[in-house]
Amino acid sequence: MKIAILDDYQNVALGYADWASLGAEIEVFTNPFYGADEVVERLQGFDVLVAMRERTRFPAEVLDRLPGLKLLVSTGKRNAAIDVAAARRNGVVVSATGYIGxxxxxxxxxxxxxxxxxxxxxxxxxxxxxxxxxxxxxxxxxxxxxxxxxxxxxxxxxxxxxxxxxxxxxxxxxxxxxxxxxxxxxxxxxxxxxxxxxxxxxxxxxxxxxxxxxxxxxxxxxxxxxxxxxxxxxxxxxxxxxxxxxxxxxxxxxxxxxxxxxxxxxxxxxxxxxxxxTPHIGYVTREAYEIFYRDAVEDIAAFQAGAPVRVME
Structure with a gap:
C-alpha cells in the first residue's frame, strides 16, 4: 500500500502517530498543489491519501482521474473540498477523523x-x-x-x-x-x-x-x-x-x-x-494534530482489515 500525506506544511505528521504500524510506503507532501492538473499528476499511483482539512480540493474532475485511489482520509468530520458522491462513484472510501473546536x-x-x-x-x-x-x-x-x-x-x-x-x-x-x-x-x-x-x-x-x-x-x-x-x-x-x-x-x-x-x-x-x-492556523495545534493523525492511522488500518470506519456519506 502506498500512502500520501498531503499539505503537511510544518512537516510534523509522521511524529503524531504510529505510521510504521501500517507497514506501508509513505510519502509526505509539505507544499501545496496548485490546480487540479498538478494534484492529479503528483498523486498518481497512491492507494491512500490523507488530506489535511480543506487545503487540497478533490472535486469530481480530480477523483475521476485518480483510478488507483482506494481510500481518502479527511482530517475532521466534514470537508467541503471533497466531492463524496464522486468518490463513491469511483469506488473510493472517504473516512473522517475526530475534531475539536x-x-x-x-x-x-x-x-x-x-x-x-x-x-x-x-x-x-x-x-x-x-x-x-x-x-x-x-x-x-x-x-x-x-x-x-x-x-x-x-x-x-x-x-x-x-x-x-x-x-x-x-x-x-x-x-x-x-x-x-x-x-x-x-x-x-x-x-x-x-x-x-x-x-x-x-x-x-x-x-x-x-x-x-x-x-x-x-x-x-x-x-x-x-x-x-x-x-x-x-x-x-x-x-x-x-x-x-x-x-x-x-x-x-x-x-x-x-x-x-x-x-x-x-x-x-x-x-x-x-x-x-494569520495563515489559517485556527485549528493548528498539537492536540488537534494528535487527533487527526492518530485517527487517520486507525482509518487506514481498518480499511486494510476490510472494515472501514468513520465513513463519510
Missing amino acids: APAAEHTWALILAAARNLPTEFRNMSEGGWQSTVGTVLQGKTLGLLGLGRLGAGAAKIGQAFGMETIAWSQNLTQEKAAPHGVTAVSKEDLFARSDVLSIHVVLSRRSRGLVGATELASMKPTAILVNTSRGPIVDETALVDSLRRKEIAVAALDVYDVEPLPSEHPLRTLDNVVL
Whole structure:
C-alpha cells in the first residue's frame, strides 16, 4: 500500500502517530498543489491519501482521474473540498477523523485581542527598538456581534460575556428562543452590522453564505468596528473588504481565512496597515494534530482489515 500525506506544511505528521504500524510506503507532501492538473499528476499511483482539512480540493474532475485511489482520509468530520458522491462513484472510501473546536474558538479571541490592542504594530515596534505608538480599545461594555450562533459562535459569545461585552447574533434561522440559553440577543441582520463593535463570523460556507458579508454590510458598520473571520474566506466579499479597509469604513479586519490559500504573496491584504492576518492556523495545534493523525492511522488500518470506519456519506 502506498500512502500520501498531503499539505503537511510544518512537516510534523509522521511524529503524531504510529505510521510504521501500517507497514506501508509513505510519502509526505509539505507544499501545496496548485490546480487540479498538478494534484492529479503528483498523486498518481497512491492507494491512500490523507488530506489535511480543506487545503487540497478533490472535486469530481480530480477523483475521476485518480483510478488507483482506494481510500481518502479527511482530517475532521466534514470537508467541503471533497466531492463524496464522486468518490463513491469511483469506488473510493472517504473516512473522517475526530475534531475539536476549542482551538478555533481560542484563536478567534487571539485575533480580537490583537486587533483591539494593536499588537502586531507593537510587537514590531518592540523588536525594532521602539516603544508605544498606538492607542488600544477596551472590550468591556462593547457589543460583540456573532454572525452565526452554532457551537463555535456560542463559545465565542461565552468568552465575550466574560469580558463584559453585550452579545448579539444573527443567522438565517436564528430565533430568540435559540439564542436566549446562550445569553445572546437575536437581532436582525441590519442591526447586527450596525451595532457590533466586534463582529465575528461563525457560519459554514455554503451557497447561502458565500458573499454574505459584502459592500453593503461593511458600509453599515461602525468606523471603529473590528471584523473577525475564522470561518471561511469566501463568506466575506474579499474585494469589497479590501476597498472598505482602504477607505477606513471599518477600523480593522482580523482574518485567518482567505479566498485563495495560501494567501498569494502579492495580495493587497498584505499591504494594508489595518489588518491582523494569520495563515489559517485556527485549528493548528498539537492536540488537534494528535487527533487527526492518530485517527487517520486507525482509518487506514481498518480499511486494510476490510472494515472501514468513520465513513463519510
